[in-house]
Amino acid sequence: MLYALLCYNDEAAVCAWSKDEENAVMAKLGAVTEKLAKQGRLGPVARLVPTTAATTLRKDRNPPLVIDGPFAETKEQLLGFFVIDCASLEHALETARELGAANPGGAYEIRPILQFWPGSAGT
Amino acid sequence: MSEPAGDLTWIDAALTAARPQALAALLRYFRDLDMAEEAFQEACLRALKTWPQNGPPRDPTAWLILVGRNVAIDETRHRARQQPLPDGDALPDADDKEAELAERLDAQHYRDDVLRLLFICCHPDLPATQQIALALRIVSGLSVKQIARAFLVGESAMEQRITRAKGRIARADVAFETPGAVERAARLAAVAAMIYLVFNEGYSASGDGAAMRLPLCDEAIRLARLLLRLFPAEPEIMGLTALLMLQHARTPARFDADGAVVLLEDQDRGRWNRAMITEGLALIDKAVRHRRRGPYQVQAAIAALHARAAQPQETDWAQIDLLYAALEELAPSPVVTLNRAVAVAKLRGPAAALAMIEPLAGPLNGYFHFFGLKGALLMRLGRDAEARTAFDRAIALANSAAEAAHIRQHLDQLAKEGRAGVANSE
Numbered sequence: 001m002l003y004a005l006l007c008y009n010d011e012a013a014v015c016a017w018s019k020d021e022e023n024a025v026m027a028k029l030g031a032v033t034e035k036l037a038k039q040g041r042l043g044p045v046a047r048l049v050p051t052t053a054a055t056t057l058r059k060d061r062n063p064p065l066v067i068d069g070p071f072a073e074t075k076e077q078l079l080g081f082f083v084i085d086c087a088s089l090e091h092a093l094e095t096a097r098e099l100g101a102a103n104p105g106g107a108y109e110i111r112p113i114l115q116f117w118p119g120s121a122g123t
Numbered sequence: 124m125s126e127p128a129g130d131l132t133w134i135d136a137a138l139t140a141a142r143p144q145a146l147a148a149l150l151r152y153f154r155d156l157d158m159a160e161e162a163f164q165e166a167c168l169r170a171l172k173t174w175p176q177n178g179p180p181r182d183p184t185a186w187l188i189l190v191g192r193n194v195a196i197d198e199t200r201h202r203a204r205q206q207p208l209p210d211g212d213a214l215p216d217a218d219d220k221e222a223e224l225a226e227r228l229d230a231q232h233y234r235d236d237v238l239r240l241l242f243i244c245c246h247p248d249l250p251a252t253q254q255i256a257l258a259l260r261i262v263s264g265l266s267v268k269q270i271a272r273a274f275l276v277g278e279s280a281m282e283q284r285i286t287r288a289k290g291r292i293a294r295a296d297v298a299f300e301t302p303g304a305v306e307r308a309a310r311l312a313a314v315a316a317m318i319y320l321v322f323n324e325g326y327s328a329s330g331d332g333a334a335m336r337l338p339l340c341d342e343a344i345r346l347a348r349l350l351l352r353l354f355p356a357e358p359e360i361m362g363l364t365a366l367l368m369l370q371h372a373r374t375p376a377r378f379d380a381d382g383a384v385v386l387l388e389d390q391d392r393g394r395w396n397r398a399m400i401t402e403g404l405a406l407i408d409k410a411v412r413h414r415r416r417g418p419y420q421v422q423a424a425i426a427a428l429h430a431r432a433a434q435p436q437e438t439d440w441a442q443i444d445l446l447y448a449a450l451e452e453l454a455p456s457p458v459v460t461l462n463r464a465v466a467v468a469k470l471r472g473p474a475a476a477l478a479m480i481e482p483l484a485g486p487l488n489g490y491f492h493f494f495g496l497k498g499a500l501l502m503r504l505g506r507d508a509e510a511r512t513a514f515d516r517a518i519a520l521a522n523s524a525a526e527a528a529h530i531r532q533h534l535d536q537l538a539k540e541g542r543a544g545v546a547n548s549e
Contacts, residue, residue: 012140013133013183015348021132052351052364053405055412068409069355075182104133105179 002043002113003084003092005099008076009106011050028102036084036095043083044118051077076106083113134174137183138167142264143349145187147236152192154299156243156261156289162191169194234353235301238310241346243292245313253288255321255339260285263342273325273336311354315363315419318346322367326374327522333378340371351406361410362420368403369426372396384529388435400430418454421446440469457486461493464500473503491520495530507537 017025036042051070058065070077082099086092089110096108142163149159166187180186244258256274259265265273271281302310325339347364354360376390407423425446432438447463461480468476477500480493487493498513514530514537521527 010137010140010183012349012352013136015345016136016139021136024132049402049405050348052348052355052361053402053409055409066412067356105137 001086001088002116003086004111004113005082005084005092005096006078006109006111007080007082007103007106008109009079010075011077011079013105014079015050025103029099032098032102033082041085041095043085043116045080045082047080048078050079079106083116131171131175133179134171137174137179138170138187139264141184141187143237143240143262144184144233145191146261147240148188148233149191149195150240151232151236151299153195156293158195159191160261162195163187165194166191232301235307237349237353238302238307238314239297239299241314241317241350242310243295243297245317246292246295248291248295249288251320252324253284253291254317255324256281256285257288257292258317258321258346259339259342262346265342269338273339275335311350311357311360314350315347315360318343318350319363319367319419321346322371326370333382333525337374340367340374343367344371356413358410358413358415359417359419361406362417362423365403365406365410365423366419366426368399368406369423369430372399372403372430378525382525384525387429392433395430403427404430416449416453418450421450421453425450438469440466444470457483458490458492461487461490461496464496468500468503473500476500477504489520491517491522491526494520495526498530498533502533502537511537 033042033045054068054070056067056070058067084092084095086095089112092110096110100108145166146159146163149162150156153159153162169190170183170187174180241258241262244254244261246254249257252274256270259270259273260267267282267285268278270285271278274281276284298306322340322343325336325341325343328336344364344367347360347367351357351360351364372395373387373390375396376392376394377385379385403423404427407420407427410420410423425443428439428443428446444463444466447459447466450459451463461483464476464479467479477497480497480500483493494513494517498510498517501507501510501513511534514534517530518527518534521530
């Protein structure tokens with residue numbers, strides 16, 4: 001089954017990483033994703049621009065309302081996601097632990113994917 | 124989840140990120156910068172001691188504020204009663220009710236707290252360099268040594284400079300009440316200008332000092348991001364952040380291997396930082412939707428047009444000319460007109476650009492870039508003798524060896540082509 005691993009972390013803390021720290025985290029993550037790719041389990045991966053660059057379209061009214069930033073004030077923000085093929089929740093947790101060891105702090109929200117369209121943009 | 128043993132990177136990052144907000148809250152509490160800094164320092168030491176064992180608190184900033192406050196109070200009591208301090212392990216943990224209370228109380232104020240902390244560094248009596256040094260020391264938390272290196276001065280000289288500046292602001296009267304809308308807007312504008320100064324201090328460096336000073340650009344972007352998180356719907360703060368990112372994105376291509384200046388049109392655009400450009404473009408797009416134009420947005424829009432051109436010849440000079448015209452209205456200055464003349468030269472040729480900059484000869488009499496551009500325009504018009512005079516003046520005014528070397532290339536070209544006195548109009 002496909003799982004989405006949604007990466008939440010304190011954006012301010014991640015922005016405070018030095019270039020060396022950033023490169024070290026990316027290298028460690030790269031080693032894990034490479035392994036997953038070899039196993040044929042790695043789907044799309046995205047890293048998002050910080051929420052200060054985000055815009056929200058509230059469509060619960062007509063016309064929809066456009067506001068700056070994400071709606072909720074939270075300590076941790078959605079910073080990116082992985083789509084990974086896992087046999088079970090235990091398997092997904094194990095993978096999340098591996099990725100987490102490469103990228104400390106924050107949380108992964110593990111969500112089974114209901115419907116998936118791989119698409120072709122950006123490929 | 125277990126953290127890798129001995130890897131304290133996450134604590135460093137958390138402390139750096141929490142610093143402005145925690146220090147700002149402590150400043151409001153103590154109303155004394157030195158006390159606030161000492162309390163924050165002490166809280167950080169305790170974090171380094173307890174976090175590796177207990178894991179990070181749920182809200183590191185609230186933890187640091189609360190611990191900083193308690194430590195200072197204990198210290199006062201200790202001095203009064205000569206009693207031993209409570210053991211460090213008795214400190215509040217993430218689930219402590221008091222921490223939640225502190226967080227709730229401070230969340231209402233922290234926006235104005237951080238703005239105040241930044242604002243006290245912008246005291247109008249302080250020269251620009253002292254404002255910058257103070258902001259880097261107090262808000263960013265850089266060490267005196269790091270700041271001294273960035274300013275290419277000795278550590279003790281910088282220490283003195285910061286101490287003097289601190290004395291100045293300690294005597295200044297900064298209101299601790301919640302500011303009104305007008306006061307808040309004024310503070311925001313002063314702080315934005317100071318952040319831009321920090322950036323320019325790093326960006327305008329060239330030659331040997333450039334690498335040392337580049338961290339100032341990163342620091343300025345960090346401060347701009349901080350401000351943007353506090354004021355997420357202010358188009359000028361989006362504009363400022365976008366401007367800094369779009370300019371800094373070019374840094375890897377701005378100097379060649381020998382440290383010589385590479386002009387925008389000669390830069391290898393493949394070396395531009397795509398991540399920064401993506402974020403900068405997203406921010407300027409957002410800002411424009413507010414339809415409240417300001418100088419930072421216009422400058423960011425100009426930088427965005429350069430960033431969007433994959434090749435120099437794809438640059439939309441007509442749009443850049445219009446944006447500079449808008450900037451001349453919003454924030455008139457001879458330097459803006461000088462920059463506009465570069466776009467005019469592309470659009471309508473060197474003669475039109477020269478006519479545009481001639482009235483600037485007075486105000487820009489001591490400005491390197493004025494004579495650099497004037498010389499280049501005259502050279503294109505075949506007025507070589509005049510070009511040479513302008514280039515000589517530019518070299519005399521150069522701010523760095525790299526700038527002077529760049530002008531010398533033009534002079535060499537004139538000499539090589541033996542064009543002295545020969546009209547060679549385009």
